[in-house]
Amino acid sequence: MIDVLHLTKRYGRLKAVDDVSFDIRPGEAVALWGANGAGKTTVLRCLLNLIPFEGQVIVDGHDVRRNAKIVRQKVGFVPQSLTFHDDLRVDETIGFYASLKKVDVLTAAPPLLERLALGPHLEKAVGDLSGGLKQRLALLLALLADPTVLLLDEPTASLDALAREDFLSLLVDLRRAGKTIVFSTHRLEEMSALAERVLYMGEGRLAADCSPLDLRRQMGWTAQLHLFLPQESIDPALQLLDRHGLEGRRNGRGIFVAIPAGEKGALFRLLHEAGISVTDFSLD
Numbered sequence: 001m002i003d004v005l006h007l008t009k010r011y012g013r014l015k016a017v018d019d020v021s022f023d024i025r026p027g028e029a030v031a032l033w034g035a036n037g038a039g040k041t042t043v044l045r046c047l048l049n050l051i052p053f054e055g056q057v058i059v060d061g062h063d064v065r066r067n068a069k070i071v072r073q074k075v076g077f078v079p080q081s082l083t084f085h086d087d088l089r090v091d092e093t094i095g096f097y098a099s100l101k102k103v104d105v106l107t108a109a110p111p112l113l114e115r116l117a118l119g120p121h122l123e124k125a126v127g128d129l130s131g132g133l134k135q136r137l138a139l140l141l142a143l144l145a146d147p148t149v150l151l152l153d154e155p156t157a158s159l160d161a162l163a164r165e166d167f168l169s170l171l172v173d174l175r176r177a178g179k180t181i182v183f184s185t186h187r188l189e190e191m192s193a194l195a196e197r198v199l200y201m202g203e204g205r206l207a208a209d210c211s212p213l214d215l216r217r218q219m220g221w222t223a224q225l226h227l228f229l230p231q232e233s234i235d236p237a238l239q240l241l242d243r244h245g246l247e248g249r250r251n252g253r254g255i256f257v258a259i260p261a262g263e264k265g266a267l268f269r270l271l272h273e274a275g276i277s278v279t280d281f282s283l284d
Contacts, residue, residue, distance in 0.1 A: 001026040001149060001180045002047065007055040009042050016042045017053070018204040024182060024197075026148075029175040031195035032184040033215070038201040040184035041080070044153050047182070048077060060148055076142030080154040082134055086127025090118065090137060093126055094144075101145045112140045116170065132163030139170065150174065152183040156190060168193050188221075223264055227271075228254040228280040237276050244270060254281075 002024040009017040017039045024030050032040040046053045049064040049071065057064045059071045084093060098105035113119045116136045121129065129137065135155065142150060155171070156164040171194055175181055185191055191198055192212045200208040200215060208215060229237055234250060241248040241257060246267070248257040259267050264283075271278060 001028070001060055002182070003056075003058040004043075004047070005056040005058075007043065007046055007053060007057065009039075009046060009051065009053045015204050017046065019055075020201075020204075020206045021055075022199055022206060022209060024180060026180055027175075027178050028197060029171075029181040029195050030183075030197045030199060031191045031212070032182065032201055033186065033191050033195075033198050034201035034207075035186060039204040040186075040201050041153055042204075043201070044077075044151055044182070044184055047151060048075065073145060074148045076145070076147035076150045078135075078138045078142050078150070078152040078155055080157055082138050082158075084126045084134070084137070086125060088126055089123055090126060090129070091122040093137065094122075094140065097141045098144055103145050105144075108144050108146070109140075112143055115173075116140050130163070131158050131160070132166060135159060135163070135167055136170070139167075143174075147179075149180045149182070152181070154184055154186070156185075156187070164190075188216075191215075217260070222258040222260055223283055225257050225259055225264065225267070226251065226254060226282045227257065227278050229276065229278060233276045236274070237271060240270065240274050240276065 004020060004022050007017055007020045008015060020039075020043065032043055034040055042051070045051045047057055047059070047064065049057070049068050060074050062070050062074075064071045088096070094109050095105050098108060113122070116139060118133070118136055118140060121133060126134065126137065135158075152171075156167055159167060168190065171181060175194065181194070183194065195212055198208070198210060198212050198215050199206055208218065210218070227237070231253075234255060237255060238248050238250065246257055246259070248255045257267070268278065
């Protein structure tokens with residue numbers, strides 16, 4: 001669906017993106033992951049042909065520079081910073097963007113309004129919407145022309161935890177429906193929840209192309225679990241962990257234990273099979 005060959009973007013002597021190549025298959029959800037300044041947003045802007053670049057970008061068989069109009073019909077985009085006319089109502093905003101995209105708003109909008117739960121807010125001014133509802137509106141506008149590819153730049157950066165979880169659920173549904181999704185993020189939980197592959201960007205270069213779990217293992221990331229146990233189970237649990245090469249330490253009503261990426265389920269299964277019940281837990 002997307003082929004990127006030797007993509008390079010220079011700002012004077014600085015290479016914001018340095019000879020990056022990758023391909024994305026139809027229906028994949030791929031995260032551009034890395035710290036701020038790693039080149040993630042610049043890559044997305046090149047995919048959209050918003051800025052000049054060196055190299056080649058092909059979307060669904062079309063060169064983004066030679067066939068820009070065709071590519072724009074195939075791509076929906078949700079930017080990090082949302083800019084709306086706050087005094088327009090939601091329905092007016094949808095109608096305006098539908099006219100720009102040359103789609104029939106009466107046909108395209110109703111199923112999206114239902115899916116994104118925006119129907120009750122049609123007559124509200126956009127400026128009166130919460131951050132989560134504005135993000136839903138931006139997603140609706142990106143989907144109006146039923147694009148093949150959805151590009152998102154830090155899609156949950158301005159959302160609180162509840163709105164972030166809600167928005168991610170919408171994106172997971174779109175992935176399951178077959179949309180090709182490429183999104184930039186610096187959030188580990190966002191990458192793990194949505195992406196099948198991660199393109200790890202570092203200082204403008206592609207440092208890794210792997211699954212979220214493989215990236216966690218390569219980086220040596222662990223999850224710190226605080227397990228709450230009955231007092232009589234703490235010592236047997238510590239002994240069990242020690243026998244399986246896991247380091248646990250007593251803390252108040254339970255134990256702390258560091259678990260390698262992707263093995264939290266195995267820990268709970270190990271405790272369950274040993275007859276040790278966990279009354280509660282927290283994840284750091």
